[in-house]
Amino acid sequence: MTAPLPIPTNDTARAEEPVQMQVQVAVPLFAISGELSYSVPTELATQAIPGMRVIIPVGKRKFVGVITANNHISSVDGTRLRPIEQILDELPLLSPEQIELCRFVASYYVAPFGEVIKLCLPPGTQALLKTAKIGKKAKLKAASHSHSQHAAQSGLVAEASPATLSPHQNTAISTILTNPPGAYLLEGVTGSGKTQVYLEVARALLAKGLSSLFIVPEIALTEQLLARLQAFLGEPVVLLHSNLTPAARREALFTLATGNARIVLGARSALFAPVKNLGLIVVDEEHEPSFKQEESPRYHARDVAIYRAKLESAIAILGSATPSLESLYNVDCGKLTHLMLPERVSGARTLPKIEVVDLRARKAHRQSQREDRAKSEGSRISILSRPLKEALAACLAAKQQALLFLNKRGYAGIVVCDTCGHMGMCKECSVSLTYYKSKNAMLCHQCGHTERATEKCPECSNDTVALGLGTERIEDEVRALFPDARTGRLDRDAVRDQSELQELLTQTQAGLIDVLIGTQMLAKGHHFPNVTLVGVVLADTALSMPDFRAAERAFHTLVQVAGRAGRGDEPARVIFQTFNPEHPAIGFARTHDTEGFVAYEKAIRAALKKPPFVRSALVRVESTDPRLAKQLAGLVADDLRVHIAHTNVGAQCQVLGPAPAPYEKLRGFTRYHLFISTLGSKLRSQLIAHIQNMDELKKSVRQKRCRLIVDVDPVHML
Numbered sequence: 001m002t003a004p005l006p007i008p009t010n011d012t013a014r015a016e017e018p019v020q021m022q023v024q025v026a027v028p029l030f031a032i033s034g035e036l037s038y039s040v041p042t043e044l045a046t047q048a049i050p051g052m053r054v055i056i057p058v059g060k061r062k063f064v065g066v067i068t069a070n071n072h073i074s075s076v077d078g079t080r081l082r083p084i085e086q087i088l089d090e091l092p093l094l095s096p097e098q099i100e101l102c103r104f105v106a107s108y109y110v111a112p113f114g115e116v117i118k119l120c121l122p123p124g125t126q127a128l129l130k131t132a133k134i135g136k137k138a139k140l141k142a143a144s145h146s147h148s149q150h151a152a153q154s155g156l157v158a159e160a161s162p163a164t165l166s167p168h169q170n171t172a173i174s175t176i177l178t179n180p181p182g183a184y185l186l187e188g189v190t191g192s193g194k195t196q197v198y199l200e201v202a203r204a205l206l207a208k209g210l211s212s213l214f215i216v217p218e219i220a221l222t223e224q225l226l227a228r229l230q231a232f233l234g235e236p237v238v239l240l241h242s243n244l245t246p247a248a249r250r251e252a253l254f255t256l257a258t259g260n261a262r263i264v265l266g267a268r269s270a271l272f273a274p275v276k277n278l279g280l281i282v283v284d285e286e287h288e289p290s291f292k293q294e295e296s297p298r299y300h301a302r303d304v305a306i307y308r309a310k311l312e313s314a315i316a317i318l319g320s321a322t323p324s325l326e327s328l329y330n331v332d333c334g335k336l337t338h339l340m341l342p343e344r345v346s347g348a349r350t351l352p353k354i355e356v357v358d359l360r361a362r363k364a365h366r367q368s369q370r371e372d373r374a375k376s377e378g379s380r381i382s383i384l385s386r387p388l389k390e391a392l393a394a395c396l397a398a399k400q401q402a403l404l405f406l407n408k409r410g411y412a413g414i415v416v417c418d419t420c421g422h423m424g425m426c427k428e429c430s431v432s433l434t435y436y437k438s439k440n441a442m443l444c445h446q447c448g449h450t451e452r453a454t455e456k457c458p459e460c461s462n463d464t465v466a467l468g469l470g471t472e473r474i475e476d477e478v479r480a481l482f483p484d485a486r487t488g489r490l491d492r493d494a495v496r497d498q499s500e501l502q503e504l505l506t507q508t509q510a511g512l513i514d515v516l517i518g519t520q521m522l523a524k525g526h527h528f529p530n531v532t533l534v535g536v537v538l539a540d541t542a543l544s545m546p547d548f549r550a551a552e553r554a555f556h557t558l559v560q561v562a563g564r565a566g567r568g569d570e571p572a573r574v575i576f577q578t579f580n581p582e583h584p585a586i587g588f589a590r591t592h593d594t595e596g597f598v599a600y601e602k603a604i605r606a607a608l609k610k611p612p613f614v615r616s617a618l619v620r621v622e623s624t625d626p627r628l629a630k631q632l633a634g635l636v637a638d639d640l641r642v643h644i645a646h647t648n649v650g651a652q653c654q655v656l657g658p659a660p661a662p663y664e665k666l667r668g669f670t671r672y673h674l675f676i677s678t679l680g681s682k683l684r685s686q687l688i689a690h691i692q693n694m695d696e697l698k699k700s701v702r703q704k705r706c707r708l709i710v711d712v713d714p715v716h717m718l
C-alpha cells in the first residue's frame with residue numbers, strides 16, 4: 001500500500017518550468033535547530049510525504065531525518081539542493097498532528113526542532129547509520145501485525161465487573177462525554193475514584209473507535225494502572241517509558257503507528273506516541289513536578305497534553321487530589337473546566353484525622369530525650385517523637401501496617417568533623433555527601449560520586465559525626481525500637497528497578513511488611529488497604545527548598561502522604577512531626593483544606609508576581625571555568641536590562657539575578673542563573689531571543705567554553 005500524495009502546500013513552481021519536489025527534513029541533532037531542504041529524485045516523489053523517515057547527507061556524513069513538509073519548486077531551483085538518498089518507511093511514522101505538535105514544542109520551549117522530533121522516533125535512528133542495515137531492520141511494514149509483549153497478554157482479562165459509581169463520578173463522566181471535546185481538571189480527594197472516571201470515559205470512546213493515552217508521573221505507577229486498564233477495557237495496552245529496551249520501544253511505536261493498538265500508557269514521553277484516532281489524553285497526578293523534562297527539550301507534559309488534545313479534537317483530563325496552581329489558574333481563565341469528586345468512594349470513606357507533633361516542645365522533656373538517647377545507639381536523639389512511637393506500637397499490636405515518610409535518602413545528610421568543621425563535600429558539585437551506614441560510604445546525590453566513609457577527619461584526624469536524617473536511619477531506629485517488626489524501605493537506593501519495586505509493593509499488600517519507610521515514591525498513588533498509620537517524620541524538609549513553589553510542594557506531599565492512610569475499613573491516624581507547626585502548608589494539610597491553601601498561596605504569588613500570574617523563564621550560564629560563568633551571566637543580565645530600557649518594556653517584565661544557582665557547582669560546571677518573568681509570552685520569547693543572539697555569549701557557546709540553558713516555565717529551580 002502506498003499512501004496518496006498530498007496536495008502540495010506551497011506551490012512556487014512557475015507555469016512553464018518543469019517542477020520538482022522539495023522536502024524539509026528535521027534531523028535529530030542538537031546542533032541543527034531548524035529544518036534542512038532537500039530535493040527529491042523523481043522515482044521517490046510519490047513516497048516523499050511528511051512523516052516518512054529518510055536518509056540524507058549532512059556535510060560529509062549521512063543521517064536519518066524525518067520529512068516535515070513537502071512542496072513543488074522549479075527544477076532549476078532544485079538543482080541547488082542535495083537530493084534525499086533513501087526513504088525508509090512505507091507509511092509515515094509521524095502523523096501531520098505529531099509534526100505540528102513537535103513544531104509547537106520546539107518553538108514554545110526554545111528547543112531544536114530535530115531534538116523534539118527525536119521524541120517521536122524509535123531509538124537508534126538519530127546516530128549515523130549504515131545504509132545497508134536500515135532497510136531490513138527498522139522498516140515500518142504497512143501490513144505489520146506485531147503486538148507488544150503487554151498487548152499480547154491482555155486479551156485474557158477482558159470481562160470487568162460493573163463498578164458502582166458515585167453521583168459525583170456520574171456527573172463528571174456525563175459532563176465530559178456529552179459536551180464537545182474539552183479540557184478538564186478533575187479534582188478529587190485521595191481515594192475518590194478518579195481512575196474509574198478515566199476508565200469509563202475511555203471505554204465510551206473506544207466504542208466510537210477512538211484511542212486513549214494515559215500519562216503517569218512515574219514508571220513505578222504504570223503497573224498498577226496497566227492491570228486496571230486491561231481488566232476494564234479488555235484491549236491490548238501499549239506501555240511506553242524509558243525503561244523499555246530499544247527493541248521493545250520500536251515495536252510499541254510501530255504497533256501504534258499502524259493502528260494496531262488503541263490504549264497507550266506511559267511516562268511523559270508517551271505524549272509523543274503515534275496514536276491513531278486519538279480521543280482522550282489523561283494526565284494523572286497532574287501536579288507532579290516530574291512531568292517537566294529536565295533536559296532539552298524542556299517541555300511540560302501537562303501543557304503539551306492540553307495542546308495535543310486540542311490539535312486532535314480530543315478530550316484532555318488532568319487529574320489530581322491537589323491540583324497545581326497553574327491548572328487552577330487555567331480554570332479561572334476558562335481554559336480548563338473544573339470537575340470535583342469531594343468524597344471518598346472506598347474504605348473508611350472519611351479522610352483520616354491528622355495530628356501535628358511540635359518537635360520544639362520536646363525540648364521541655366529532657367527526661368524523655370535521655371530515654372531516647374539510651375535506646376538508640378550512640379549519642380543521637382531519636383527523631384521519632386513519643387506520640388509517633390506510641391502510635392507505631394499500637395498499630396503493630398493491632399497487626400496493622402504503618403508508613404513512615406521522610407523525603408531524604410541515606411542515613412545522614414552531612415558528615416562533619418566536630419573539631420575543625422571539615423565537611424564531606426562532592427568535589428564536582430557544591431553539595432554535601434550523604435552518608436550510607438549500610439555501605440559505609442558517602443555518596444553525592446547529584447552526580448553519583450561515591451567514596452569510603454572515614455571515621456577520622458582527613459584534615460585534622462579527629463572523629464567525624466554524621467548529622468541529619470535519612471530513610472536508612474529511620475529504618476535503623478524502627479528496628480531498634482521494634483525488633484520484631486518487619487520493615488521495608490521504598491526509596492531509590494533500596495528499590496533500583498521496576499521488578500524490585502513490584503516485589504516490595506506486593507509484599508506490603510500481602511501483609512509481609514509491618515512498617516514501610518520511604519521517600520516521595522511512597523506518596524504517589526499507591527493503594528495499601530491495611531495501612532492505618534502514616535507518620536511524616538519531618539514535614540519541614542520540603543519547606544526549606546530555595547524555590548517559590550516550596551510551600552505548594554510541601555502541601556501537595558503532605559496531603560498525598562496522608563491520603564495513603566485509611567483506604568481500608570479501619571479508621572486511620574496520620575501524624576505530622578514538624579518544627580514549624582504554624583506554617584500554612586502544614587496547617588491547611590492538617591485539615592485537608594485544599595481550597596484554603598490555594599487561596600493563601602495564590603495571594604502570595606500574585607503579590608510577588610510569580611507564576612502562574614506571570615510567564616517565566618530560567619536562563620542559566622554554565623561553565624567549567626567559574627570566572628567565565630559569572631562574567632557571562634553578568635553580561636547577559638546587563639545587556640538584557642539595557643535592552644528592556646531601550647524597548648520600554650520595563651513595566652511588563654522583571655529580571656532577577658544573576659545569582660549563583662542553589663547548586664552552584666554541579667558535575668564540574670559552575671552555574672549562574674537569571675529568572676525572567678513577563679506579563680505575556682510574546683515578550684518572554686522576545687527577551688529569550690535577545691539573549692540567544694548576544695555575540696559574546698554565542699561565541700563562547702560555539703567554542704564550547706560555556707553552555708546556555710533556557711528553561712521556559714521552569715519547575716526545577718535548583
Ligand SMILES: [Zn+2]
Binds near residue numbers: 419457458459461462
Ligand atoms: Zn577535622
Ligand SMILES: [Zn+2]
Binds near residue numbers: 426
Ligand atoms: Zn557530585
